[in-house]
Amino acid sequence: MNESRPFALQVRSSAGLYGADRVVLALNRALDRGGARSRLLSINNYRMHEQVLHDTASTGGQDAVLLPCRGRVDATTIGALAAQVGAARHRDGTPPIVHVHDYKSAFYAWLATRRDPHAATPAPLVATLHGWVESSGALRLYTRLELALLRRFDALVVVAAEQIDRLARAGVPRARIRHIDNGIPCPVRDDAGAAELRAQLGIAPDAQVFSAVARLSSEKNLAMLLRAFAPVAARHPHAVLLLVGDGPERESLEALAHDLALDDRVRFLGMRHDTPAIYTLSDRIVLPSLTEGMPLVVLEAMACEVPVIASAVGDIPRLLEHSTHGRTVPPGDAAALEAALEHALHAPRARDVAGRDYVRERHSAQAMAAAYVALYRDLLEKRHARRAS
Known part of the structure:
Protein backbone atom coordinates (compact mmCIF):
# COMPACT_ATOMS: atom_id res chain seq x y z
CA MET A 1 0.00 0.00 0.00
CA PRO A 185 -7.96 24.82 19.37
CA CYS A 186 -7.93 25.35 23.13
CA PRO A 187 -8.72 29.00 23.96
CA VAL A 188 -7.15 30.79 26.91
CA ARG A 189 -8.58 33.37 29.24
CA ASP A 190 -8.65 36.97 27.99
CA ASP A 191 -8.76 39.15 31.10
CA ALA A 192 -8.02 42.38 29.25
CA GLY A 193 -10.72 41.66 26.68
CA ALA A 194 -13.19 40.75 29.42
CA ALA A 195 -12.57 44.03 31.27
CA GLU A 196 -13.06 45.98 28.05
CA LEU A 197 -16.25 44.07 27.24
CA ARG A 198 -17.64 44.61 30.74
CA ALA A 199 -17.11 48.35 30.31
CA GLN A 200 -18.67 48.37 26.82
CA LEU A 201 -21.77 46.56 28.06
CA GLY A 202 -22.04 48.68 31.20
CA ILE A 203 -21.95 45.66 33.49
CA ALA A 204 -21.15 46.60 37.08
CA PRO A 205 -17.95 45.17 38.60
CA ASP A 206 -19.95 43.28 41.25
CA ALA A 207 -22.49 41.83 38.79
CA GLN A 208 -22.75 38.05 38.52
CA VAL A 209 -22.73 37.13 34.83
CA PHE A 210 -24.37 34.05 33.34
CA SER A 211 -23.76 33.46 29.62
CA ALA A 212 -25.32 31.13 27.08
CA VAL A 213 -23.23 30.74 23.93
CA ALA A 214 -25.40 28.91 21.45
CA ARG A 215 -27.41 28.97 18.25
CA LEU A 216 -30.76 30.56 19.06
CA SER A 217 -32.83 27.57 18.02
CA SER A 218 -35.38 25.32 19.68
CA GLU A 219 -33.09 22.44 20.63
CA LYS A 220 -30.95 24.79 22.74
CA ASN A 221 -34.02 25.42 24.96
CA LEU A 222 -33.14 29.04 25.71
CA ALA A 223 -36.76 29.99 26.34
CA MET A 224 -36.63 27.77 29.43
CA LEU A 225 -33.42 29.51 30.48
CA LEU A 226 -35.16 32.89 30.33
CA ARG A 227 -38.08 31.56 32.40
CA ALA A 228 -35.72 30.05 34.96
CA PHE A 229 -33.62 33.21 35.12
CA ALA A 230 -36.59 35.58 35.64
CA PRO A 231 -37.29 34.72 39.32
CA VAL A 232 -33.56 34.55 40.03
CA ALA A 233 -33.11 38.04 38.57
CA ALA A 234 -35.98 39.31 40.70
CA ARG A 235 -34.21 38.10 43.85
CA HIS A 236 -30.71 39.19 42.78
CA PRO A 237 -30.54 42.68 41.26
CA HIS A 238 -26.91 42.23 40.18
CA ALA A 239 -27.44 39.05 38.14
CA VAL A 240 -27.03 39.46 34.36
CA LEU A 241 -27.63 37.01 31.51
CA LEU A 242 -25.83 37.26 28.16
CA LEU A 243 -27.19 35.38 25.14
CA VAL A 244 -24.41 35.04 22.58
CA GLY A 245 -25.31 33.78 19.11
CA ASP A 246 -28.01 34.11 16.50
CA GLY A 247 -30.64 31.91 14.94
CA PRO A 248 -34.31 31.49 14.04
CA GLU A 249 -35.62 32.02 17.58
CA ARG A 250 -33.97 35.38 18.23
CA GLU A 251 -37.13 37.49 17.79
CA SER A 252 -39.28 35.18 19.90
CA LEU A 253 -36.63 35.08 22.65
CA GLU A 254 -36.36 38.86 22.67
CA ALA A 255 -40.16 39.09 22.96
CA LEU A 256 -40.16 36.58 25.81
CA ALA A 257 -37.44 38.51 27.65
CA HIS A 258 -39.59 41.64 27.33
CA ASP A 259 -42.70 39.82 28.59
CA LEU A 260 -40.70 38.58 31.60
CA ALA A 261 -39.55 42.15 32.37
CA LEU A 262 -35.94 41.20 31.71
CA ASP A 263 -35.10 43.94 29.19
CA ASP A 264 -32.38 45.44 31.39
CA ARG A 265 -31.10 42.11 32.71
CA VAL A 266 -30.66 40.09 29.52
CA ARG A 267 -28.35 41.17 26.69
CA PHE A 268 -28.61 39.68 23.20
CA LEU A 269 -25.09 40.01 21.78
CA GLY A 270 -25.54 38.20 18.46
CA MET A 271 -22.65 36.43 16.77
CA ARG A 272 -19.30 37.30 18.33
CA HIS A 273 -15.66 36.64 17.51
CA ASP A 274 -14.34 37.48 21.00
CA THR A 275 -15.56 34.37 22.80
CA PRO A 276 -12.45 34.06 25.05
CA ALA A 277 -13.35 37.49 26.45
CA ILE A 278 -16.98 36.42 26.88
CA TYR A 279 -15.98 33.24 28.70
CA THR A 280 -13.59 35.16 30.93
CA LEU A 281 -16.27 37.74 31.74
CA SER A 282 -18.74 35.00 32.71
CA ASP A 283 -19.15 33.54 36.18
CA ARG A 284 -21.04 30.58 34.72
CA ILE A 285 -21.72 29.27 31.22
CA VAL A 286 -25.24 27.85 30.91
CA LEU A 287 -26.34 25.33 28.28
CA PRO A 288 -29.93 24.05 28.83
CA SER A 289 -30.10 22.04 25.58
CA LEU A 290 -32.60 19.25 24.96
CA THR A 291 -30.10 17.39 22.78
CA GLU A 292 -26.33 17.55 22.26
CA GLY A 293 -23.44 15.39 21.18
CA MET A 294 -20.24 16.82 22.59
CA PRO A 295 -20.80 20.60 22.58
CA LEU A 296 -17.81 22.79 21.89
CA VAL A 297 -19.09 25.50 24.19
CA VAL A 298 -18.60 23.21 27.19
CA LEU A 299 -15.06 22.35 26.09
CA GLU A 300 -14.22 26.00 25.47
CA ALA A 301 -15.67 27.14 28.79
CA MET A 302 -13.70 24.45 30.64
CA ALA A 303 -10.53 25.47 28.75
CA CYS A 304 -11.09 29.02 30.01
CA GLU A 305 -11.63 27.76 33.58
CA VAL A 306 -15.32 28.78 33.64
CA PRO A 307 -17.78 26.55 35.56
CA VAL A 308 -20.63 25.15 33.46
CA ILE A 309 -24.30 24.52 34.22
CA ALA A 310 -25.71 22.25 31.51
CA SER A 311 -28.39 19.69 30.73
CA ALA A 312 -27.41 16.08 31.29
CA VAL A 313 -27.58 15.15 27.60
CA GLY A 314 -25.06 13.66 25.18
CA ASP A 315 -21.54 13.50 26.58
CA ILE A 316 -21.95 16.55 28.82
CA PRO A 317 -22.10 14.48 32.05
CA ARG A 318 -18.88 12.69 31.08
CA LEU A 319 -17.14 16.01 30.42
CA LEU A 320 -18.28 17.59 33.67
CA GLU A 321 -17.04 14.62 35.67
CA HIS A 322 -13.62 16.17 35.08
CA SER A 323 -14.72 19.60 36.30
CA THR A 324 -14.46 20.75 39.89
CA HIS A 325 -17.38 23.19 39.71
CA GLY A 326 -19.55 22.01 36.79
CA ARG A 327 -23.14 20.97 37.39
CA THR A 328 -25.75 19.12 35.33
CA VAL A 329 -29.53 19.41 35.47
CA PRO A 330 -32.20 17.14 33.94
CA PRO A 331 -33.09 18.28 30.41
CA GLY A 332 -36.29 20.32 30.28
CA ASP A 333 -36.45 20.80 34.07
CA ALA A 334 -36.95 24.55 34.60
CA ALA A 335 -37.12 24.23 38.40
CA ALA A 336 -33.80 22.38 38.53
CA LEU A 337 -32.20 24.98 36.28
CA GLU A 338 -33.52 27.82 38.46
CA ALA A 339 -32.11 26.06 41.54
CA ALA A 340 -28.72 25.67 39.85
CA LEU A 341 -28.62 29.38 38.95
CA GLU A 342 -29.58 30.28 42.49
CA HIS A 343 -26.91 27.99 43.93
CA ALA A 344 -24.28 29.57 41.70
CA LEU A 345 -25.11 33.04 43.00
CA HIS A 346 -24.49 31.91 46.58
CA ALA A 347 -21.30 29.98 45.81
CA PRO A 348 -17.88 31.64 45.92
CA ARG A 349 -16.52 32.68 42.55
CA ALA A 350 -14.21 29.95 41.31
CA ARG A 351 -11.99 29.04 38.36
CA ASP A 352 -12.17 25.49 37.08
CA VAL A 353 -8.50 24.58 36.79
CA ALA A 354 -9.22 20.84 36.74
CA GLY A 355 -11.55 21.27 33.78
CA ARG A 356 -8.94 23.33 31.93
CA ASP A 357 -6.24 20.72 32.41
CA TYR A 358 -8.53 17.89 31.25
CA VAL A 359 -9.55 19.67 28.04
CA ARG A 360 -5.99 20.60 27.16
CA GLU A 361 -4.84 17.02 27.62
CA ARG A 362 -7.73 15.09 26.05
CA HIS A 363 -9.60 17.42 23.71
Missing part, protein backbone atom coordinates in the same frame (compact mmCIF):
# COMPACT_ATOMS: atom_id res chain seq x y z
CA ASN A 2 1.16 3.55 -0.69
CA GLU A 3 2.82 4.89 2.48
CA SER A 4 2.23 8.56 1.70
CA ARG A 5 -0.09 10.57 3.86
CA PRO A 6 -3.81 9.79 3.50
CA PHE A 7 -5.79 12.45 1.65
CA ALA A 8 -9.12 13.28 3.28
CA LEU A 9 -11.86 15.34 1.67
CA GLN A 10 -13.98 16.95 4.40
CA VAL A 11 -17.48 17.59 3.00
CA ARG A 12 -19.91 19.88 4.77
CA SER A 13 -23.16 21.66 3.90
CA SER A 14 -23.25 24.59 6.29
CA ALA A 15 -25.81 27.16 7.39
CA GLY A 16 -23.37 29.27 9.40
CA LEU A 17 -20.45 28.86 11.76
CA TYR A 18 -21.76 26.80 14.65
CA GLY A 19 -20.29 23.98 16.74
CA ALA A 20 -20.02 21.30 14.05
CA ASP A 21 -18.62 23.81 11.56
CA ARG A 22 -15.91 24.83 13.99
CA VAL A 23 -15.02 21.18 14.62
CA VAL A 24 -14.63 20.69 10.86
CA LEU A 25 -12.40 23.76 10.60
CA ALA A 26 -10.25 22.56 13.50
CA LEU A 27 -9.99 19.06 12.02
CA ASN A 28 -9.12 20.28 8.52
CA ARG A 29 -6.32 22.43 9.94
CA ALA A 30 -4.99 19.86 12.41
CA LEU A 31 -4.92 16.98 9.93
CA ASP A 32 -2.46 18.83 7.73
CA ARG A 33 -0.15 19.04 10.74
CA GLY A 34 -0.85 15.53 11.98
CA GLY A 35 -0.09 13.01 9.28
CA ALA A 36 -2.72 13.50 6.57
CA ARG A 37 -3.61 15.90 3.81
CA SER A 38 -7.04 17.45 4.11
CA ARG A 39 -9.24 19.63 1.93
CA LEU A 40 -12.52 21.21 3.01
CA LEU A 41 -15.27 20.96 0.40
CA SER A 42 -18.13 23.26 1.38
CA ILE A 43 -21.39 22.74 -0.48
CA ASN A 44 -22.79 26.11 -1.51
CA ASN A 45 -25.88 27.00 0.51
CA TYR A 46 -28.09 28.52 -2.16
CA ARG A 47 -30.33 30.13 0.46
CA MET A 48 -27.49 32.25 1.88
CA HIS A 49 -25.60 35.19 0.39
CA GLU A 50 -22.42 34.39 2.32
CA GLN A 51 -20.71 31.02 2.66
CA VAL A 52 -19.23 31.56 6.09
CA LEU A 53 -17.59 28.16 6.54
CA HIS A 54 -15.77 28.30 3.21
CA ASP A 55 -14.84 31.97 3.64
CA THR A 56 -13.46 31.36 7.14
CA ALA A 57 -11.38 28.42 5.97
CA SER A 58 -10.03 30.30 2.95
CA THR A 59 -9.22 33.42 4.94
CA GLY A 60 -7.38 31.25 7.46
CA GLY A 61 -5.17 29.76 4.75
CA GLN A 62 -6.80 26.33 4.75
CA ASP A 63 -7.13 24.17 1.65
CA ALA A 64 -10.78 24.82 0.82
CA VAL A 65 -13.04 24.54 -2.23
CA LEU A 66 -16.64 25.75 -2.61
CA LEU A 67 -18.76 23.22 -4.49
CA PRO A 68 -21.60 24.63 -6.61
CA CYS A 69 -25.18 23.90 -5.56
CA ARG A 70 -28.26 25.67 -6.90
CA GLY A 71 -31.09 23.70 -5.31
CA ARG A 72 -32.10 20.81 -3.10
CA VAL A 73 -30.73 18.26 -5.56
CA ASP A 74 -28.19 19.47 -8.10
CA ALA A 75 -26.38 17.17 -10.52
CA THR A 76 -23.65 19.82 -10.82
CA THR A 77 -22.78 19.26 -7.16
CA ILE A 78 -22.44 15.52 -7.72
CA GLY A 79 -20.15 16.08 -10.70
CA ALA A 80 -18.00 18.63 -8.89
CA LEU A 81 -17.57 16.34 -5.89
CA ALA A 82 -16.79 13.36 -8.12
CA ALA A 83 -14.14 15.46 -9.87
CA GLN A 84 -12.55 16.30 -6.50
CA VAL A 85 -12.47 12.61 -5.58
CA GLY A 86 -10.81 11.77 -8.89
CA ALA A 87 -8.26 14.56 -8.63
CA ALA A 88 -7.31 13.50 -5.08
CA ARG A 89 -6.65 9.89 -6.05
CA HIS A 90 -2.95 9.04 -5.78
CA ARG A 91 -1.16 8.07 -8.96
CA ASP A 92 -0.83 4.50 -7.67
CA GLY A 93 -4.61 4.30 -7.39
CA THR A 94 -4.93 4.93 -3.64
CA PRO A 95 -8.25 6.76 -3.21
CA PRO A 96 -8.91 9.68 -0.91
CA ILE A 97 -11.08 9.33 2.18
CA VAL A 98 -14.42 11.08 1.68
CA HIS A 99 -15.42 12.33 5.13
CA VAL A 100 -18.89 13.87 5.46
CA HIS A 101 -20.35 15.90 8.30
CA ASP A 102 -24.11 16.16 7.67
CA TYR A 103 -26.94 14.36 5.89
CA LYS A 104 -26.82 16.48 2.72
CA SER A 105 -23.10 15.88 2.33
CA ALA A 106 -23.66 12.15 2.90
CA PHE A 107 -26.22 12.08 0.10
CA TYR A 108 -23.97 13.86 -2.39
CA ALA A 109 -20.88 11.88 -1.38
CA TRP A 110 -22.66 8.58 -1.87
CA LEU A 111 -23.79 9.56 -5.36
CA ALA A 112 -20.43 11.07 -6.31
CA THR A 113 -18.44 8.01 -5.29
CA ARG A 114 -20.80 5.74 -7.26
CA ARG A 115 -19.63 7.68 -10.33
CA ASP A 116 -15.98 6.86 -9.63
CA PRO A 117 -14.52 5.03 -12.66
CA HIS A 118 -12.04 3.27 -10.33
CA ALA A 119 -14.75 0.92 -9.10
CA ALA A 120 -12.20 -1.66 -7.94
CA THR A 121 -10.92 0.74 -5.28
CA PRO A 122 -13.70 3.21 -4.50
CA ALA A 123 -13.04 5.97 -2.02
CA PRO A 124 -13.84 4.94 1.58
CA LEU A 125 -16.77 6.84 3.03
CA VAL A 126 -16.65 8.17 6.60
CA ALA A 127 -19.39 10.14 8.35
CA THR A 128 -19.13 11.99 11.65
CA LEU A 129 -22.44 12.27 13.50
CA HIS A 130 -22.30 15.62 15.28
CA GLY A 131 -25.76 15.12 16.78
CA TRP A 132 -29.33 14.95 15.56
CA VAL A 133 -31.80 17.82 15.64
CA GLU A 134 -35.35 16.42 15.41
CA SER A 135 -37.53 19.34 16.40
CA SER A 136 -39.88 18.97 13.43
CA GLY A 137 -41.42 16.24 11.31
CA ALA A 138 -39.20 17.15 8.37
CA LEU A 139 -36.03 16.91 10.47
CA ARG A 140 -37.10 13.55 11.88
CA LEU A 141 -37.64 12.32 8.32
CA TYR A 142 -34.17 13.55 7.29
CA THR A 143 -32.67 11.64 10.22
CA ARG A 144 -34.38 8.40 9.21
CA LEU A 145 -33.22 8.82 5.61
CA GLU A 146 -29.70 9.64 6.76
CA LEU A 147 -29.52 6.54 8.95
CA ALA A 148 -30.69 4.36 6.06
CA LEU A 149 -27.94 5.79 3.85
CA LEU A 150 -25.22 5.62 6.49
CA ARG A 151 -25.61 1.85 6.78
CA ARG A 152 -23.70 1.77 3.47
CA PHE A 153 -20.72 3.80 4.75
CA ASP A 154 -17.38 2.26 5.67
CA ALA A 155 -17.14 3.96 9.06
CA LEU A 156 -19.36 6.11 11.24
CA VAL A 157 -17.86 8.31 13.93
CA VAL A 158 -19.89 9.34 16.96
CA VAL A 159 -18.92 12.18 19.27
CA ALA A 160 -21.11 10.98 22.16
CA ALA A 161 -21.36 7.42 23.46
CA GLU A 162 -25.16 7.45 23.54
CA GLN A 163 -25.21 7.65 19.73
CA ILE A 164 -23.73 4.16 19.38
CA ASP A 165 -26.86 2.25 20.41
CA ARG A 166 -29.05 4.28 18.10
CA LEU A 167 -26.82 3.51 15.13
CA ALA A 168 -26.82 -0.17 16.05
CA ARG A 169 -30.63 -0.18 16.27
CA ALA A 170 -30.67 1.38 12.79
CA GLY A 171 -28.75 -1.60 11.44
CA VAL A 172 -25.18 -0.27 11.45
CA PRO A 173 -22.69 -3.00 12.42
CA ARG A 174 -20.93 -2.02 15.63
CA ALA A 175 -17.59 -2.87 14.04
CA ARG A 176 -18.03 0.12 11.74
CA ILE A 177 -18.74 2.58 14.58
CA ARG A 178 -15.91 4.59 16.15
CA HIS A 179 -16.12 7.01 19.07
CA ILE A 180 -13.80 9.99 18.56
CA ASP A 181 -14.05 12.94 20.91
CA ASN A 182 -14.38 16.45 19.52
CA GLY A 183 -11.25 18.54 19.76
CA ILE A 184 -10.75 22.29 19.80
CA SER A 364 -7.02 19.30 21.69
CA ALA A 365 -7.46 19.52 17.92
CA GLN A 366 -4.22 17.52 17.57
CA ALA A 367 -5.60 14.63 19.66
CA MET A 368 -8.75 14.57 17.53
CA ALA A 369 -6.75 14.62 14.30
CA ALA A 370 -4.52 11.75 15.45
CA ALA A 371 -7.57 9.57 16.07
CA TYR A 372 -8.96 10.33 12.60
CA VAL A 373 -5.61 9.66 10.90
CA ALA A 374 -5.56 6.23 12.57
CA LEU A 375 -9.08 5.56 11.26
CA TYR A 376 -8.19 6.70 7.73
CA ARG A 377 -5.11 4.48 7.63
CA ASP A 378 -7.09 1.51 8.89
CA LEU A 379 -9.74 1.94 6.18
CA LEU A 380 -7.13 2.30 3.43
CA GLU A 381 -5.25 -0.75 4.70
CA LYS A 382 -8.44 -2.81 4.61
CA ARG A 383 -9.25 -1.51 1.13
CA HIS A 384 -5.75 -2.41 -0.06
CA ALA A 385 -5.99 -5.91 1.47
CA ARG A 386 -9.30 -6.60 -0.26
CA ARG A 387 -7.85 -5.39 -3.56
CA ALA A 388 -4.74 -7.58 -3.18
CA SER A 389 -6.83 -10.66 -2.45
